[in-house]
Structures are given as C-alpha cells and as structure tokens.
Amino acid sequence: MTVEEALQILQDKGYKYTGRRETLIRILDREDRYVTAKDLLEEMQEIYPELSFDTIYRNLGLFHELGIVSMTELAGERRYRMRCNLPEHHHHMICLICGKTREIKACPLDAMWGDPEGFQITDHKFEVYGYCQACIDAGRGEEVFSEQAPVY
Amino acid sequence: MTVEEALQILQDKGYKYTGRRETLIRILDREDRYVTAKDLLEEMQEIYPELSFDTIYRNLGLFHELGIVSMTELAGERRYRMRCNLPEHHHHMICLICGKTREIKACPLDAMWGDPEGFQITDHKFEVYGYCQACIDAGRGEEVFSEQAPVY
DNA sequence: TTCTAAATCGTAATGATTCTGTTTCATTGT
DNA sequence: ACAATGAAACAGAATCATTACGATTTAGAA
Incomplete structure (x- = not known):
C-alpha cells in the first residue's frame, strides 16, 4: 500500500482530507514495520504537538476498517503497520x-x-x-x- | 494436561499447594476452552467470594510460565485455557x-x-x-x- | 508448635483505549 | 470568495484490564 493509494481510498469513501491523516499515513509508510499507537503519537507530535491519542486511535480504527493498516499483538502490545502491498494473500x-x-x-x-x-x-x-x-x-x-x- | 499433572508440576517446582490454586486449575480443566480472566474470577468467586483479580492474574502468570495454561487474544481480549495434553507440537x-x-x-x-x-x-x-x-x-x-x- | 517465605487480600496505581462535549476545519452549494 | 454543514480534532474524563504494593494469612519445613 502506497501513501497515494491510501489517500485515494479515503477520498473514494468520502472521508475528509486532513493534514493529520496524511501525516499519519506517511509515518506508517515510512516506518514500514509494526509500531505501537504510542510510537505513532510521539512521531505525530513532532509535527502536531497538541495531537491527542484520540486522533491516533480514531484514525487507526478507520484505517484498519478500510484495509489501510494491519494490526497484530506482540509481547502483549497492539502494533500497527501499513498493510503491505502484495496483492495476494500471504x-x-x-x-x-x-x-x-x-x-x-x-x-x-x-x-x-x-x-x-x-x-x-x-x-x-x-x-x-x-x-x-x-x-x-x-x-x-x-x-x-x-x-x-x-x-x- | 490433567488436573493431577498440573498439580504435580506445581509441587515439583516447589510451589505451595492452596485450595485456590487447585480450584482454579479445576475450573480451567472443566471449561476446556479459552476464557477470560474475568470469567475465571467470577467462577472462583462462587467459592471464594473475596478472591481478587490479583490472585487470578498472579496464578495465570505462573501457570503460563510453567506451561500449564495457554494464552491467546481473541477479539481484543486475552483468553486462557488449560494447555491441551497432546504431547506433540500442534x-x-x-x-x-x-x-x-x-x-x-x-x-x-x-x-x-x-x-x-x-x-x-x-x-x-x-x-x-x-x-x-x-x-x-x-x-x-x-x-x-x-x-x-x-x-x- | 513455631517460624519463614509464599500466597492472598484489599486496594490503589498504571496504562492503554474509548467516550463526551466543544471547537475547528474541509467540503459543498451559493 | 462566503456561509452552511457535518466530519475531524481537541481536551480531558471515563473505563477497563492488568499490575503493583503494604498488610495479613497460610502452607510447609524445622
């Protein structure tokens, strides 16, 4: 999944474009690995110091629903990553x-x-x-x- | 894993026998499926109304460490069950x-x-x-x- | 029976996640 | 460009599972 594809999905489904969403997607794309909601919050706060967990979770929930991110649990913590682009099931x-x-x-x-x-x-x-x-x-x-x- | 085997493991490793532990093991054995810590607390409290979550989690942690119980996460909740007795990996x-x-x-x-x-x-x-x-x-x-x- | 460490109790702390009411902002129609 | 509308974000509180802590009880050994 590329940044562009993710943004396209949001647009197609009628969700609004916001700088925060794009940034979150770019961070997920750049990280390219499983990270925690806290990791994401901290990276986001470098750009939006006021950003709250609510925004992270709300968007991760939305992104997961739309198939933009994958979730798993490692060592007792939920972790998220941009869904990988391989089209076949794997x-x-x-x-x-x-x-x-x-x-x-x-x-x-x-x-x-x-x-x-x-x-x-x-x-x-x-x-x-x-x-x-x-x-x-x-x-x-x-x-x-x-x-x-x-x-x- | 039978109740007897589980109790034996505890004894072999030098852990104390308590009625609560045996009861918890018997409940896990009887349930024979993945249940939540809360489920276990509620069943335990039918016998020990004062029993606290601490006791549940402490013992589940111990049991897991000793290979007596298995843990997984379903629908965002941790669930536990008596480890099944099949000796081979599966x-x-x-x-x-x-x-x-x-x-x-x-x-x-x-x-x-x-x-x-x-x-x-x-x-x-x-x-x-x-x-x-x-x-x-x-x-x-x-x-x-x-x-x-x-x-x- | 007495002693000691382990187990439990009672309760508080923690930490992740979710919710609520208010404010801000992106999009749409004028 | 401007105003209206509803979504998104904010602030902070609520919730829930899990963990931690000091005091008390108890199992097992001496």
Whole structure:
C-alpha cells in the first residue's frame, strides 16, 4: 500500500482530507514495520504537538476498517503497520526487536481441504517470530520487546 | 494436561499447594476452552467470594510460565485455557463464539526448511478461527464475541 | 508448635483505549 | 470568495484490564 493509494481510498469513501491523516499515513509508510499507537503519537507530535491519542486511535480504527493498516499483538502490545502491498494473500515473519516484517508467500490453509467437518472457518492467523539479520548484526536484542510483557 | 499433572508440576517446582490454586486449575480443566480472566474470577468467586483479580492474574502468570495454561487474544481480549495434553507440537481451530478448540496436527513450519536466510525463527503462531458445529446448531453467533472489540 | 517465605487480600496505581462535549476545519452549494 | 454543514480534532474524563504494593494469612519445613 502506497501513501497515494491510501489517500485515494479515503477520498473514494468520502472521508475528509486532513493534514493529520496524511501525516499519519506517511509515518506508517515510512516506518514500514509494526509500531505501537504510542510510537505513532510521539512521531505525530513532532509535527502536531497538541495531537491527542484520540486522533491516533480514531484514525487507526478507520484505517484498519478500510484495509489501510494491519494490526497484530506482540509481547502483549497492539502494533500497527501499513498493510503491505502484495496483492495476494500471504503471511509474515516479524522481527521481535524492530517489528520489521518479511513475507511468507505460502498459506497453511491452502494445504487443508476447505472447511473441516463440523467447523466453519472464517479467518486465520499465521505469524512467524524471531530476529531479523539487521537486529542480529547490530547486537540488539534487549531493547525493544525485551522486558517481555508479563506473561499473563 | 490433567488436573493431577498440573498439580504435580506445581509441587515439583516447589510451589505451595492452596485450595485456590487447585480450584482454579479445576475450573480451567472443566471449561476446556479459552476464557477470560474475568470469567475465571467470577467462577472462583462462587467459592471464594473475596478472591481478587490479583490472585487470578498472579496464578495465570505462573501457570503460563510453567506451561500449564495457554494464552491467546481473541477479539481484543486475552483468553486462557488449560494447555491441551497432546504431547506433540500442534495448533488449533478456535471457535469465536464459545472459545472451544480443535486440534490441527500439521504445523506449517514443518513445510519450511529451517531458518530462512537472514531471519532467526524463535516462535510462531498458527490459529484458525471460525464457528464450531455446536454453536452453529444452537444458532449462537451474536452473543459471546459479537460486539467485536473495536477494530483498533 | 513455631517460624519463614509464599500466597492472598484489599486496594490503589498504571496504562492503554474509548467516550463526551466543544471547537475547528474541509467540503459543498451559493 | 462566503456561509452552511457535518466530519475531524481537541481536551480531558471515563473505563477497563492488568499490575503493583503494604498488610495479613497460610502452607510447609524445622
């Protein structure tokens, strides 16, 4: 998903253009990895110091609804990223340190034959977690997700 | 995982036996599906009216650490269940209405050849969501997870 | 039975997310 | 360009799940 495509979607659906929305989309695009609402707020506040969480959440909610962003939970925290542009259905490897992702083209559901007996499938999640080369090389590993959110 | 096995693990690791712990384990075992901490508190309070959330979370944390319970997030809420007893690694289909699970023996990672270039895998998640036959037959669908936690 | 550390209680703190009332602003029609 | 309209944003409070803390109780060992 490019910035332009995202803005186009908003316009097509009749949502208003605002500088905040465009900026938020640009930040998501630039980050290109899973980040928290707080991360986004802090980046937004460099430009709009008065910006409130409300605006972040409201827009993330809208963007998610419109398929502009993806959401997942890592180490007990919700994280968001610009939905990636690969048109085909696919999955991701996610770096637990920096949140960057890498595509996995195969989908395990393809290996199953439709709905199993007595269960109607509506959705699924396949995510592989670990460390990306950049984080390994940089010796990172204790910073970002390290204080592993309490297990419960 | 049976109640006895769970209690044995606690004893082996030197944790104290308490009626509350045993009761919590028995409830988890009886439920045999993903439930919220609140669900557990309410069931526990039928027996121990004074029981606090602290006790629920502290024990769930401990149990999770010891591999007695599994945790996942459905519709924005953390849910817990007694870890199932299948000894081999496997995954689950999860009913979005009642939280019951069904095993999937295959693991998509088996289809991959070790770590991909430049990514060190530490963990993964594969879950299939939908509706179980019992919930379909009972015409459920609007109750349990229906007020879909806001998308964001 | 006594002692000690662990477990629990009671309650407060935290932190993320959501909501409400008011104000500002983008868009549309004049 | 200007005013009207409704959406978006603001400010701050409310809510909810989760975690933390000091005091008390209890399990298990001596």
